[in-house]
Amino acid sequence: MTPDSVHLLTRSSQMTLFKDEQGRVRRAYYGPRLREPADALANAADAPLLYSALGDSVAGLPNASEEYSICVTQADGALSLRLECLGWEVLELDDDREEAVFYGKDPSYPVRVEIHVRSHRESDAFLQWVVVRNEGREGIRLHRVASAQLNLRAERYFVTSFRGTWGGESLMSEEEVARGHELSLVSGTGTRAAQEGSPGFIISLDGPAREDAGEVILGALAWSGNYRIWFRHSPYHYLFAGAGLDAVPAPYLLDGGGTFETPPLILVHSGNGKGEASRRIHRWARRYGLRGGATERLTLLNSWEGVYFTFTEKVLHGMMKRAGELGVELFVLDDGWFGNKFPRNDARAGLGDWQVNRDKLPHGLEGLVRQAEKLGIRFGIWVEPEMVNPRSELYRKHPEWVIGLPHRENRLERSQYLLDLSNPDVRAYILDAMRKLLGEHPGISYVKWDCNRKISDPGSSRLDAGHQGNLSIDYVRGYETILDALAAEFPDVVFQACSSGGGRADYGTMRRHHEFWTSDNTDACERVFMQWGIGHLFPAISMAAHVTASPNHQTKRVTPLKFRFDVAMSGRLGFELQPCDMTKEEVEFSKRALAEYKRIRPIVQFGDLYRLSSPYESRVASLMYVYKNRAVVFAWLMDKWLADSPPPLRLKGLDPAARYLVREINLDENGSLTNAHERVLGGDYLMDAGIRINWKTTFQSVCMEVTETGR
Numbered sequence: 001m002t003p004d005s006v007h008l009l010t011r012s013s014q015m016t017l018f019k020d021e022q023g024r025v026r027r028a029y030y031g032p033r034l035r036e037p038a039d040a041l042a043n044a045a046d047a048p049l050l051y052s053a054l055g056d057s058v059a060g061l062p063n064a065s066e067e068y069s070i071c072v073t074q075a076d077g078a079l080s081l082r083l084e085c086l087g088w089e090v091l092e093l094d095d096d097r098e099e100a101v102f103y104g105k106d107p108s109y110p111v112r113v114e115i116h117v118r119s120h121r122e123s124d125a126f127l128q129w130v131v132v133r134n135e136g137r138e139g140i141r142l143h144r145v146a147s148a149q150l151n152l153r154a155e156r157y158f159v160t161s162f163r164g165t166w167g168g169e170s171l172m173s174e175e176e177v178a179r180g181h182e183l184s185l186v187s188g189t190g191t192r193a194a195q196e197g198s199p200g201f202i203i204s205l206d207g208p209a210r211e212d213a214g215e216v217i218l219g220a221l222a223w224s225g226n227y228r229i230w231f232r233h234s235p236y237h238y239l240f241a242g243a244g245l246d247a248v249p250a251p252y253l254l255d256g257g258g259t260f261e262t263p264p265l266i267l268v269h270s271g272n273g274k275g276e277a278s279r280r281i282h283r284w285a286r287r288y289g290l291r292g293g294a295t296e297r298l299t300l301l302n303s304w305e306g307v308y309f310t311f312t313e314k315v316l317h318g319m320m321k322r323a324g325e326l327g328v329e330l331f332v333l334d335d336g337w338f339g340n341k342f343p344r345n346d347a348r349a350g351l352g353d354w355q356v357n358r359d360k361l362p363h364g365l366e367g368l369v370r371q372a373e374k375l376g377i378r379f380g381i382w383v384e385p386e387m388v389n390p391r392s393e394l395y396r397k398h399p400e401w402v403i404g405l406p407h408r409e410n411r412l413e414r415s416q417y418l419l420d421l422s423n424p425d426v427r428a429y430i431l432d433a434m435r436k437l438l439g440e441h442p443g444i445s446y447v448k449w450d451c452n453r454k455i456s457d458p459g460s461s462r463l464d465a466g467h468q469g470n471l472s473i474d475y476v477r478g479y480e481t482i483l484d485a486l487a488a489e490f491p492d493v494v495f496q497a498c499s500s501g502g503g504r505a506d507y508g509t510m511r512r513h514h515e516f517w518t519s520d521n522t523d524a525c526e527r528v529f530m531q532w533g534i535g536h537l538f539p540a541i542s543m544a545a546h547v548t549a550s551p552n553h554q555t556k557r558v559t560p561l562k563f564r565f566d567v568a569m570s571g572r573l574g575f576e577l578q579p580c581d582m583t584k585e586e587v588e589f590s591k592r593a594l595a596e597y598k599r600i601r602p603i604v605q606f607g608d609l610y611r612l613s614s615p616y617e618s619r620v621a622s623l624m625y626v627y628k629n630r631a632v633v634f635a636w637l638m639d640k641w642l643a644d645s646p647p648p649l650r651l652k653g654l655d656p657a658a659r660y661l662v663r664e665i666n667l668d669e670n671g672s673l674t675n676a677h678e679r680v681l682g683g684d685y686l687m688d689a690g691i692r693i694n695w696k697t698t699f700q701s702v703c704m705e706v707t708e709t710g711r
Contacts, residue, residue: 006090006100007037008119008126013269015126016040017050017100017117023084025050025102025115027151030126031215032271048151050102051115051130053081054144067232067240069146070130073251074109075138082106083113096121096287110136118264123284127264134254139466141251146228146244147221147265154205157239159231160274161185162533163197167521167554169502170198170534172616174208177239182232188248190226190455190472191386191418191479192503199227199506200537202274203241211275211611212652218270218277219243220537222289222507223263225476245476249458250469263508274536275652279608282539286606289507290542291487291495291514296601297541297572298378298494299327299594300446304334305522305548306578309345311336313361317371322579324375326587327594330446331372332380337361342391348415351387352394354433369443380446380494381437385430386479387416387453394429401426403471405459413453421478422471423462430482438490445492449483449513451499476508483512496544505534515542515572522548522576523555524567525699528621528636531571532614540625541605545571547590549578559699561586562668563636565593566701569666570604570623570634573597589668596665600705603627610652620646620695626653629708631660633691640698648690651706654683658708662691666703673702680709 005018005028014037016029026047029040049056054068072081083104091099099118105111114131128148134140157177162170163185177183185201187193200220202209209216221227226246233239243265254260266284270277286293301323307315320331336357339350343357350357356364363370365381372379388395388402395402395417402417404410410417419426438444460471483495497504498517505516516538519530531543545568551558568574573594582590597604607625615621615638622635635649654660660683662676675692686706693702 005041006088007040008098008100008117009033009037010119010121010124010126013124013126014040015117015119017102018044018047019085019088019102023086024056025085025088025104030150031269050117051083051113051149053083054079056082067149067242069144069149069242069244070113070132071143072111073141073143074111075136075140081109081111093118110134111140120284120288123287124268124280125284126267128267129262129264131262132254132260134256134258137256139253139255139258141253142247142260143251144244144247145252145260145262146242147262148244148267149240149242150203150217152203152205152217152239152241153237154239155237156206157231157233158204158208159183160202160204160209160536161197162200162537164195164502164530166195166500167519168526168530169195169519170505170530172533172536177231177233179233179237180235182230184231185229186227186246188226188246190458190475191224191451192454192499193225193227194505195500195503198502198534198537199223199229199243201229201243202277202536203231203239204274210273212273214273216270216274216277218268218274218281218536220266220281220507221263222266222511223476224479224504224506224508226472245473247469247473249472252470252473253467266507275609275611278536278611281537282609285507285510285539286541290510290539291512293541296605297515298329299573299597300330300332300380301328301575301579302332302334302448302546305553305576309336311360313363313367316368318580319578320368320372320375320377322582323575324377326575326579326590327598328377328575330378330380332382332446332448333368334382334448335384337365337381339392341393342389349389349391351384351389351416352392352419354383354385354437365441365444369441373443378445379443380448381444382448382450383434383437384450384452385434385482386419386421386451388419389416400461403455403457403460405457408457411456413456416453418453418455420460420462420475421482422460422474427478427482431485434482434486435489438486438493446494446496448496448498448517451503480508480512487512502530502534505538510538510542515544517544518571521554522546523552523557524559524564525557525638526555527567528615528638531567532611532616532621532623535609535623539605540571540609543571544574545569546574546576548576549581560668561589562666563699563701565590565666566634566636566703569593569597569600569703572605593666600632600665603630603632607631608653612649612652618646619644620649622649624651624653629658631706633702633704633706635693635702637695637698637700640695646693646695648692650688650690651686654687654706655708656682656684656687657711658683659710660686661707661709662686663705663707664702665705670696670700673700674704676704
């Protein structure tokens with residue numbers, strides 16, 4: 001055993017790191033926890049670098065010198081960096097977290113790089129990131145500064161990604177990285193980067209990823225800006241992988257005396273398939289990755305699809321009254337409530353002018369808050385502070401505050417420009433406006449924070465010529481600064497991250513928000529696929545899912561109310577429709593379903609996820625949550641064939657020695673569809689023989705509560 005080694009141990013995993021004779025840090029092992037941790041050093045001679053710089057050779061790994069995680073142009077123009085470890089320390093942060101910090105320095109240049117690796121014992125998660133310090137007087141340019149790299153050894157490698165676009169976020173795909181080929185996952189929008197694909201992945205070794213078997217590594221980058229994740233299968237069967245923010249479209253200038261910290265890459269390893277990997281990152285997320293991850297999320301009614309921009313105070317009062325009667329706990333007023341000189345009656349005016357439109361709301365927001373309190377529900381509001389319309393008082397006063405290029409026509413998207421959050425004056429304005437909104441209306445308990453535009457003309461009037469390449473990164477840092485300040489000043493206000501739907505479904509955003517809006521596409525059928533994909537990375541408590549009208553406003557698809565409820569109840573349940581238009585039968589069903597959700601809410605929001613049947617592989621999609629001695633099972637029939645008989649639904653995660661009462665909830669006019677309703681059955685039977693469902697027609701669904709009764 002080398003004296004310069006450290007074993008970071010979790011409940012089930014282990015990462016062993018050491019400093020070699022040349023003073024460089026290597027990863028000897030990452031995998032299941034060993035009975036004798038020091039055995040991981042048996043192959044230390046062939047261990048890859050933990051973090052490599054351009055041109056830094058890696059002994060024992062053919063062609064490894066071609067792979068690097070950091071690339072720097074020094075002040076003298078040299079494209080060169082070599083890291084030698086001067087020392088390291090291991091910090092016991094608390095009873096769950098341990099952190100190793102390796103202090104590296106270039107022997108020829110005044111550049112230091114700290115490599116941080118943190119273990120989380122209970123969730124089996126590891127975090128890795130780096131801090132770059134320029135100790136010289138002149139600036140250096142950072143072309144690439146990844147958070148971490150992985151070097152794996154197997155015969156074959158399969159990568160699952162979660163790519164998408166507006167209205168179709170986080171759709172799963174898996175592809176093999178062929179020998180000698182490279183696969184890259186990138187997003188370069190500057191904002192709402194996750195809409196092109198959430199910055200996460202699953203690597204499966206020696207075969208496609210399976211749910212309950214096989215070795216996989218799941219990773220997620222905690223960053224809401226441009227990112228790059230790459231996987232290269234070398235001719236020698238090594239997989240070189242790395243992930244980090246992407247310094248595009250130009251390198252980042254780090255001034256003399258400056259510090260640059262990368263976002264962390266979260267990693268979990270599983271020898272039992274991707275199901276266990278998801279459960280591990282979910283456990284980590286509820287404790288560390290989300291704001292308020294231990295607090296139940298309320299049911300809500302959002303006004304958007306119910307009334308869009310066209311509403312009056314009287315209409316909103318009616319919506320709130322019906323919401324309270326249904327059992328909804330929170331009413332959220334979406335877009336259209338602000339602007340006086342340039343009233344926000346459509347998407348073309350008002351952004352940036354955060355004063356209440358008194359024509360629509362003669363009693364102001366305070367009148368709506370009072371009405372909500374009178375009805376026994378809470379009140380929330382929609383904002384989009386990063387944006388401005390040309391038709392606004394703010395733009396007329398400060399046109400220089402928008403992002404745009406000199407001598408070029410600035411392009412509009414959605415009739416709006418993007419404010420330059422790298423500018424401290426802009427950040428101060430936004431903070432001032434939000435402090436006034438929340439400070440003067442303490443009854444606002446929820447903020448839907450939207451962002452509907454990317455950076456298309458990357459120029460800042462605030463940054464000098466040498467720092468223009470910093471804009472895309474400094475923008476994100478500015479956004480984080482604003483949200484951190486608001487979280488500190490208004491700790492009891494719940495923040496939802498919305499960005500043209502799921503454009504900020506990433507762990508960088510979720511450190512500052514309680515939940516994300518999964519997609520602007522609320523079609524229950526398509527939501528099954530999107531929620532299935534994003535659920536690999538994020539727990540249900542973070543996933544906003546709403547019951548909306550039928551036919552659906554985006555797809556025009558007709559689905560039963562029960563199906564829409566059963567899809568939305570597998571996440572954070574909400575409504576997005578005009579409840580005053582509901583029939584008597586719909587109102588009665590909704591009351592019962594809302595009451596049922598509140599009972600099972602702890603199971604869904606805090607339980608371990610088990611995926612039973614994938615919509616990508618079967619006409620039946622099914623998953624379940626297990627929490628303490630209770631479980632909830634959801635199943636949705638996506639398509640019905642005449643000559644078809646789907647197999648029994650075999651449950652997971654139960655105690656085989658325990659007895660369970662199975663009860664279908666959310667029953668509609670079709671009644672019970674299973675052979676297990678209101679029966680007490682053994683955990684072994686439910687997992688081995690399973691539950692038979694008498695499917696009759698497309699878009700039927702089943703929701704079952706499974707409660708332990710004894711042994």
